[in-house]
Amino acid sequence: MRKLALYPLSLVYGFVMSVRNWLYDLKILKSVDFDAPVISIGNITVGGTGKTPHTEYLVRLLKSQFRVATLSRGYKRKTKGFLLVQTQSEVTDVGDEPLQVKKKFPSVTVSVCEDRVAGLNQLFALEASPDVVLLDDAFQHRRVTPGLNVLLIDYNKPLRDDHILPYGRLRESPRQIRRANIIIITKCPGEITPITRRIMAKEVFQFPYQQLFFTTMVYGQLYPYFPEGQPMDLFTDTSRMGILLVTGIASPEYVVEHVKKLSQFVDTALFPDHHYYTENDIQLILQKFYRLQGTRRILITTEKDMVRLTRHDLFTVDVKSSFYILPIQVKFLDREGKLFDQKILEYVGENKSNRELHIRKSRDKV
Structure with missing residues (x-):
């Protein structure tokens, strides 16, 4: 009964989110587009879809070829503003997930800022500015237009059975999945059939321009x-x-x-x-x-x-x-990891080159 009482609030919240998205779609609310590679990793539901293991996968993929930075709001931290995370940072100052990433990848620039636009501007103003920034949990943060939007959906929690917050787990309407460039169905069993793949593609309203991947969680050696x-x-x-x-x-x-x-x-x-x-x-x-x-x-x-x-x-x-x-890592099913890696590396490589060309032209004008 208590749960049912939340349903009217769910309708109100869903309406507010729909109006907000509509205003961004019509460009009445402005979104900032950066001239450097920015990859958003997010989800459309609350709860664990595996953002941190997927972010770490991207860090491992990119760090040998590019200067990589991550930007998170630093959930539950007790500080405000932009901070660069150090390996010796206090977890209460920067949040658990950013500190985890920094301890695992000390050479990577890890940062927190509740204002993603301000945070990105700070990162790109660094003397050793990053070639690519990974935005954590930013699918609903529409003030930034990422160059690549990666959306994670839990295989075990079908969207068809879900509702908008607070009655359900959805942060916004499933129709907004259309904003994603890449959709990853996470936490899959080790093998899934072609029929299951087709069903999942239909469930997430996959458009022709979107690529769909499937990953499973792999537990490492203690x-x-x-x-x-x-x-x-x-x-x-x-x-x-x-x-x-x-x-x-x-x-x-x-x-x-x-x-x-x-x-x-x-x-x-x-x-x-x-x-x-x-x-x-x-x-x-x-x-x-x-x-x-x-x-x-x-x-x-x-x-x-x-x-x-x-x-x-x-x-x-x-x-x-x-x-x-x-330790927990992700593994792509059916050898799809190579295709995913190729798409990510191509996007970052091409857009990094475009940014460097833009910077050179700006210097020449001066």
Whole structure:
């Protein structure tokens, strides 16, 4: 009944978003177009569609050939304005996902700014300005016109069954999918049939100018976070280990399912997405850890949680020696990764050249 009471609000919110999009489409509300490669990675729903692993995929693809920067609003940070993220930044100052990316790719410029236009202007004004900027969670941020719009949609949460916020999970009408250049169906099973592909293409209202890709999540080898930890490959059998999974991410069910395959003794400590762990949370985690059954106790968390969990120096030595990170990456299905890579590299290469030509012409005029 409470959920049903949100339906009128959903109608109002949907109407407001439709009017807003209509004003941008008619150019009554202005959008800024930059002369450098800007790639937006976003979604049309709230909740986890895998933005950070897909952003990291793009960073890996581009960083060997181009100067790459990322720009995020820095969700839940306690600061304002434009900031360059450093590996030693406080998670409360910059947000968990930007700090995660910076720690994994120290040579990449990672920045946060709630005003994306101002943030992009700051980045392109840097002495070592980026060749390409990856905009995080910017599909609805229409003040910027990205050169390439990448939209992520969760395979397991069909849009046909969904509604506009707050009654459902949709941020705007599914018709707005037309703004995307590339659509990626994320979190797919390892294999999908041609019939399923055609059904999904119809469900996301794919237009001829849009390219559709499918990805799945791949969980990597557990690795110790603290120096006290031993590499997991020293332990050949995890089936009788006591495992505590600690995570505060959107849609944790996929990680839970994976970890439960590792052992018959698994407990969980689940928190809201982007949750800043308190001292009381750490005490609860320690209690659960010491109650674990099994031949050896270990604690597993994600890379995103790691930057929030480890800001407290409250873990005992034996917990630190048993503290492991579960890396998550994306994999394109049916060898489509090469086609996706080619499209991204071509877009960045061509537009980088155009910008350099524009800069040279501007200097010549001076």
